[in-house]
Amino acid sequence: xxxxxxxxxxxxxxxxxxxxxxxxxxxxxxxxxxxxxxxxxxxxxxxxxxxxxxxxxxxxxxxxxxxxxxxxxxxxxxxxxxxxxxxxxxxxxxxxxxxxxxxxxxxxxxxxxxxxxxxxxxxxxxxxxxxxxxxxxxxxxxxxxxxxxxxxxxxxxxxxxxxxxxxxxxxxxxxxxxxxxxxxxxxxxxxxxxxxxxxxxxxxxxxxxxxxxxxxxxxxxxxxxxxxxxxxxxxxxxxxxx
Numbered sequence: 001x002x003x004x005x006x007x008x009x010x011x012x013x014x015x016x017x018x019x020x021x022x023x024x025x026x027x028x029x030x031x032x033x034x035x036x037x038x039x040x041x042x043x044x045x046x047x048x049x050x051x052x053x054x055x056x057x058x059x060x061x062x063x064x065x066x067x068x069x070x071x072x073x074x075x076x077x078x079x080x081x082x083x084x085x086x087x088x089x090x091x092x093x094x095x096x097x098x099x100x101x102x103x104x105x106x107x108x109x110x111x112x113x114x115x116x117x118x119x120x121x122x123x124x125x126x127x128x129x130x131x132x133x134x135x136x137x138x139x140x141x142x143x144x145x146x147x148x149x150x151x152x153x154x155x156x157x158x159x160x161x162x163x164x165x166x167x168x169x170x171x172x173x174x175x176x177x178x179x180x181x182x183x184x185x186x187x188x189x190x191x192x193x194x195x196x197x198x199x200x201x202x203x204x205x206x207x208x209x210x211x212x213x214x215x216x217x218x219x220x221x222x223x224x225x226x227x228x229x230x231x232x233x234x235x236x237x238x239x240x241x242x
Contacts, residue, residue: 027191029178034231038179039200041227042207049206051157053077058133058158059125060084063093063118065153066145071109079105090122090131117145135159149185152205162201164189169212170205176216178233179208 025032042049052073055061060080067076083104087093093101102115121143125131133154134140140151152165166174166185174180180191196204215222223229224240 025195027182027187028180028195029233030231032195035179035195036197038177038228038231039197039204039207042211043200043203045227046207046210047203049203049210051153051206052210054080055157056084056088058154059090060088061158062121062133062143062146062150062154065150066118066121067105067108067114069110069114069145069150075108079107090125093118093122094126114145120144121146133158135161137163148189152189156202156205160202162198164192164196164201164205165209166192166205167209168218169210169216170208172218173208173212173216176221176232176234177228 023032024030025035028035030038051061053061053064053068054077055064063083064076064080067079083101086104087096087101098115098119101118102112105111105115108114124143125133129139135155135158137148137151137155140146140154141148149165149167152163155161155163156165164170166189171182171185171188174182174188174192180188180195182188182191192204193201211226212218215226221234221238223232223234223237226232229237
């Protein structure tokens with residue numbers, strides 16, 4: 001998961017006063033009105049957030065998400081155009097073979113194990129799912145190289161389900177802000193599922209991932225340009241560069 005984020009121990013007094021009448025959101029260090037306000041602001045700024053991975057259909061999305069584990073979306077996007085020209089279905093990926101697949105993704109971290117998983121994943125899709133990506137988590141997590149986070153991304157992006165995928169960026173933001181503190185991704189996911197208003201749930205993990213990637217960065221968050229810095233409990237806030 002990488003470097004664990006620092007979690008503040010106290011909530012600003014003004015934040016307590018703002019949310020007093022709403023009650024504490026279950027599992028969050030914030031009041032429910034504060035949680036609602038966080039997602040209202042994200043929605044106002046970016047009402048249609050999207051994954052930065054490039055894909056054409058559920059299968060190419062699944063491949064891209066598997067490749068993105070412990071790698072950047074940018075590195076995946078550089079490799080997949082050539083890969084998808086050669087193999088954009090499970091059948092074509094099996095025919096391509098592990099050696100050629102490995103060569104096409106060798107710029108991505110853990111490429112050897114990912115190549116093995118993608119070939120095995122493709123075989124299972126053909127043999128057990130008629131070559132189609134399943135639209136439920138229980139089936140998806142039986143595929144080689146697919147865990148809960150990957151399954152949640154596919155369900156959310158490809159099938160429009162209100163699932164929440166917790167990656168390193170989201171995990172950091174959820175803990176650092178006090179929005180959904182947790183010791184592991186599942187704890188964070190379940191808290192978010194409880195506290196995020198239903199109308200925002202489908203988009204919430206995109207907002208939080210992008211926020212962690214570009215604003216609430218691991219080493220030094222850009223608090224001075226954060227649109228929720230008056231609600232976030234992280235201290236000390238980083239000042240604007242002079």
